[in-house]
Amino acid sequence: MKIAVIGGTGLIGSRVAGILNARGHEAVPHSTSTGVDLLTGRGLAEALTDAAVVVNLTKPRTFDDASPAFFRKTTGHLLTAAEAAGVGHAVILSIVGADRVPGSVYYRAKVLQEDLLKAGPVPYSIVRATQFFEFIETVMSWTSDERAVRLPAVLMQPIAADDVAWAVADVSVGVPLRGTLDIAGPEVFALDELGRITLAARGDHRAVVTDDGAGLYAAASGDALVAGEGAVIAGTTYREWLAR
Numbered sequence: 001m002k003i004a005v006i007g008g009t010g011l012i013g014s015r016v017a018g019i020l021n022a023r024g025h026e027a028v029p030h031s032t033s034t035g036v037d038l039l040t041g042r043g044l045a046e047a048l049t050d051a052a053v054v055v056n057l058t059k060p061r062t063f064d065d066a067s068p069a070f071f072r073k074t075t076g077h078l079l080t081a082a083e084a085a086g087v088g089h090a091v092i093l094s095i096v097g098a099d100r101v102p103g104s105v106y107y108r109a110k111v112l113q114e115d116l117l118k119a120g121p122v123p124y125s126i127v128r129a130t131q132f133f134e135f136i137e138t139v140m141s142w143t144s145d146e147r148a149v150r151l152p153a154v155l156m157q158p159i160a161a162d163d164v165a166w167a168v169a170d171v172s173v174g175v176p177l178r179g180t181l182d183i184a185g186p187e188v189f190a191l192d193e194l195g196r197i198t199l200a201a202r203g204d205h206r207a208v209v210t211d212d213g214a215g216l217y218a219a220a221s222g223d224a225l226v227a228g229e230g231a232v233i234a235g236t237t238y239r240e241w242l243a244r
Helices: 011-022 044-048 067-085 105-119 133-142 161-172 191-201 238-242
Strands: 002-006 026-030 053-056 089-095 124-129 148-151 180-184 207-210
Touching (some): 002 044, 011 026, 011 161, 053 161, 067 089, 067 105, 105 124, 133 148, 148 191, 161 180, 191 207
Parallel strands (some): 002 026, 002 053, 053 089, 089 124, 124 180, 148 207
16 A cells, blocks of 8 residues: 655654555655655645555644644645545544643644544544653753753643554554544653653753743643543553663
8 A cells, every 4th residue: 555654754754654664555755855845735746646545744843823824734735635646545643632722822723734634525534642752851841941840730641652653554554534543651640740750760950840831731731631531542651761
């Protein structure tokens, strides 16, 4: 099966393409570096020629007010090109709880992307994942200095990128869900506690200060970022991943 992986050179995309190719499929990674720009549509028709499935793993450069326009344009270009090429299945990666954090413009933009896909002409699947282990230290860097890291105590259920990639690969070779699959890690943490675990594992002696107004995830509350009933629970724990 030929599968076009848009955003296929990134953290998840490169893993998805590798998994699919190892299974005997023809998974072709595409990105701006290979001449495919989903924001302008450049190279997209060629990338989707003879593809049975397209997996869209692109994201904007920033998580600010520009993100809704990004997802509106890229999803429009993707659906138009996929319909013209006769692609039978479109898969996107979204975020667990995207519809439960209205205070975040980026989360609202992801819901917009989902809604456009659902209303479009191509059979679809949406995989929603929780926050990646690989991004926790980036999140910490947004609200840190040489002495302390400020983080909210919001609950989250993070997951390894490898586990996300396996889920996306599995869905992409199956029958279109015409719905959503949630995937999450096996443990729920408060983000400030995740920060303390991470700093200890890295031998970093800075303090973590609980600040419920700090950073992107301050917009979430309660269990908005925690997977609900029916989610697929991956096996890799955060401490296992940190120890690698």
